[in-house]
Amino acid sequence: xxxxxxxxxxxxxxxxxxxxxxxxxxxxxxxxxxxxxxxxxxxxxxxxxxxxxxxxxxxxxxxxxxxxxxxxxxxxxxxxxxxxxxxxxxxxxxxxxxxxxxxxxxxxxxxxxxxxxxxxxxxxxxxxxxxxxxxxxxxxxxxxxxxxxxxxxxxxxxxxxxxx
Amino acid sequence: xxxxxxxxxxxxxxxxxxxxxxxxxxxxxxxxxxxxxxxxxxxxxxxxxxxxxxxxxxxxxxxxxxxxxxxxxxxxxxxxxxxxxxxxxxxxxxxxxxxxxxxxxxxxxxxxxxxxxxxxxxxxxxxxxxxxxxxxxxxxxxxxxxxxxxxxxxxxxxxxxxxxxxxxxxxxxxxxxxxxxxxxxxxxxxxxxxxxxxxxxxxxxxxxxxxxxxxxxxxxxxxxxxxxxxxxxxxxxxxxxxxxxxxxxxxxxxxxxxxxxxxxxxxxxxxxxxxxxxxxxxxxxxxxxxxxxxxxxxxxxxxxxxxxxxxxxxxxxxxxxxxxxxxxxxxxxxxxxxxxxxxxxxxxxxxxxxxxxxxxxxxxxxxxxxxxxxxxxxxxxxxxxxxxxxxxxxxxxxxxxxxxxxxxxxxxxxxxx
Numbered sequence: 001x002x003x004x005x006x007x008x009x010x011x012x013x014x015x016x017x018x019x020x021x022x023x024x025x026x027x028x029x030x031x032x033x034x035x036x037x038x039x040x041x042x043x044x045x046x047x048x049x050x051x052x053x054x055x056x057x058x059x060x061x062x063x064x065x066x067x068x069x070x071x072x073x074x075x076x077x078x079x080x081x082x083x084x085x086x087x088x089x090x091x092x093x094x095x096x097x098x099x100x101x102x103x104x105x106x107x108x109x110x111x112x113x114x115x116x117x118x119x120x121x122x123x124x125x126x127x128x129x130x131x132x133x134x135x136x137x138x139x140x141x142x143x144x145x146x147x148x149x150x151x152x153x154x155x156x157x158x159x160x161x162x163x164x
Numbered sequence: 165x166x167x168x169x170x171x172x173x174x175x176x177x178x179x180x181x182x183x184x185x186x187x188x189x190x191x192x193x194x195x196x197x198x199x200x201x202x203x204x205x206x207x208x209x210x211x212x213x214x215x216x217x218x219x220x221x222x223x224x225x226x227x228x229x230x231x232x233x234x235x236x237x238x239x240x241x242x243x244x245x246x247x248x249x250x251x252x253x254x255x256x257x258x259x260x261x262x263x264x265x266x267x268x269x270x271x272x273x274x275x276x277x278x279x280x281x282x283x284x285x286x287x288x289x290x291x292x293x294x295x296x297x298x299x300x301x302x303x304x305x306x307x308x309x310x311x312x313x314x315x316x317x318x319x320x321x322x323x324x325x326x327x328x329x330x331x332x333x334x335x336x337x338x339x340x341x342x343x344x345x346x347x348x349x350x351x352x353x354x355x356x357x358x359x360x361x362x363x364x365x366x367x368x369x370x371x372x373x374x375x376x377x378x379x380x381x382x383x384x385x386x387x388x389x390x391x392x393x394x395x396x397x398x399x400x401x402x403x404x405x406x407x408x409x410x411x412x413x414x415x416x417x418x419x420x421x422x423x424x425x426x427x428x429x430x431x432x433x434x435x436x437x438x439x440x441x442x443x444x445x446x447x448x449x450x451x452x453x454x455x456x457x458x459x460x461x462x463x464x465x466x467x468x469x470x471x472x473x474x475x476x477x478x479x480x481x482x483x484x485x486x487x488x489x490x491x492x493x494x495x496x497x498x499x500x501x502x503x504x505x506x507x508x509x510x511x512x513x514x515x516x517x518x519x520x521x522x523x524x525x526x527x528x529x530x531x532x533x534x535x536x537x538x539x540x541x542x543x544x545x546x547x548x549x550x551x552x553x554x555x556x557x558x559x560x561x562x563x564x565x566x567x568x569x570x571x572x573x574x575x576x577x578x579x580x581x
Contacts, residue, residue, distance in 0.1 A: 014546040024527040025237040040553045059478040060349035068300035094300035
């Protein structure tokens with residue numbers, strides 16, 4: 001069970017907004033890079049987010065670059081899941097690969113600051129602030145397996161290969 | 165059931181009869197990283213305790229994003245990549261050799277192959293009839309060692325291009341029109357398959373421009389059939405023996421069909437801050453521009469520099485407009501020198517940047533000032549893309565870029581040809 005507060009963002013949050021290219025030189029210093037998470041979408045996010053919180057966005061979250069640093073810095077900020085109406089394909093796959101779930105749901109039913117409780121196994125999202133109950137799109141089986149192992153590296157270390 | 169081009173390639177590669185929606189494990193012919201994604205790939209490779217590359221000859225590291233390095237941190241990253249290549253026998257392309265996607269097109273990609281790269285514009289090699297797609301560092305780390313990856317066979321959209329572009333209108337205008345039409349997420353998880361009588365008029369350079377932009381509509385790959393144009397491109401780059409004709413089966417089923425009449429297209433731009441925010445150049449004339457940038461995997465090829473030179477020869481950049489040109493590869497630079505383009509562009513006031521991604525991503529040069537406007541031939545105009553979230557990026561063709569450099573404001577190239 002995941003529980004935390006919603007940080008709301010709009011549509012089309014690109015990887016440049018999540019992890020700006022001007023911090024490219026910090027990519028081998030992840031803790032330093034993570035200080036700039038979401039900086040160009042909301043400069044106050046990094047200082048306000050608490051472990052367990054959620055990034056909640058509109059459509060096409062994570063469009064743009066293949067930089068895996070984008071989901072990584074979100075995860076390093078303590079975010080336990082990203083919720084979005086839709087997500088860009090490379091970001092979506094990268095997030096599961098590093099153990100960060102991306103849940104596709106109707107985020108219009110979530111407001112900034114709402115307290116959420118998410119059951120990944122049951123596929124439900126409870127908005128404790130409004131009482132609304134949401135479901136999220138089925139996570140593809142292969143990605144669920146990867147997520148359950150904590151990401152693609154632990155998955156491969158365990159199975160030694162793709163065990164689809 | 166008849167197969168799309170994607171289904172055909174992935175069936176052959178997986179040894180199964182696959183259709184859209186199937187999940188497969190497929191062998192990877194070429195796997196690559198660049199200097200922005202490579203260091204994390206090495207970390208993940210090591211975290212898996214991998215010790216060898218499955219295919220060293222087609223495991224490639226490109227130093228193109230920050231080339232030459234702009235800082236101590238990036239220089240250390242470059243050295244880590246060089247050492248990894250040396251130790252494991254991977255191929256390494258140095259700073260100044262060019263952009264990964266351009267070098268993959270010039271020296272590696274062949275029809276029917278599976279190519280994955282830790283860079284979102286990997287899909288550009290789809291222009292050569294290869295299934296090429298961008299992934300993250302971890303996926304590529306696994307592919308480098310195991311020589312395979314998992315894929316979901318994508319549904320395809322059929323993009324029918326009819327007719328020939330008129331003078332001053334470029335392949336980039338087709339790409340911008342298409343992304344504007346589909347929307348930035350209109351083809352998410354899908355493949356775009358190009359066909360129609362118009363593709364016979366498109367050179368490989370133009371096909372590469374269009375394929376490089378497929379991901380801007382969310383697509384996994386932008387695929388062209390492999391035909392005589394593919395054949396002569398491969399011949400020109402010394403690997404004609406890799407040619408094989410490849411096209412979708414005639415009755416393949418497509419999720420969506422998009423028709424583009426190339427004869428009716430006009431010069432276009434994508435306005436800040438998204439690639440699907442398109443408009444006609446003539447709707448934006450008089451917009452003052454402080455920097456023009458011609459380059460990138462999308463439009464840094466010899467043909468692009470030729471188009472720009474045709475407009476700029478004997479003219480000068482506007483005194484208030486800086487002008488940066490970055491050839492996509494060492495070969496492009498070399499051929500552009502021989503053809504006299506570089507001299508003409510320098511005479512027109514251009515700064516020639518080293519072959520590489522250059523100003524596209526705001527890492528090491530060409531960073532914009534607050535409130536400034538840049539017109540660029542790159543693939544992306546996201547907020548902050550060129551290093552400053554307070555700047556504004558318009559995307560356009562090399563012809564529009566050249567005309568804009570002269571006028572100092574967004575200008576229609578057809579009036580200068």
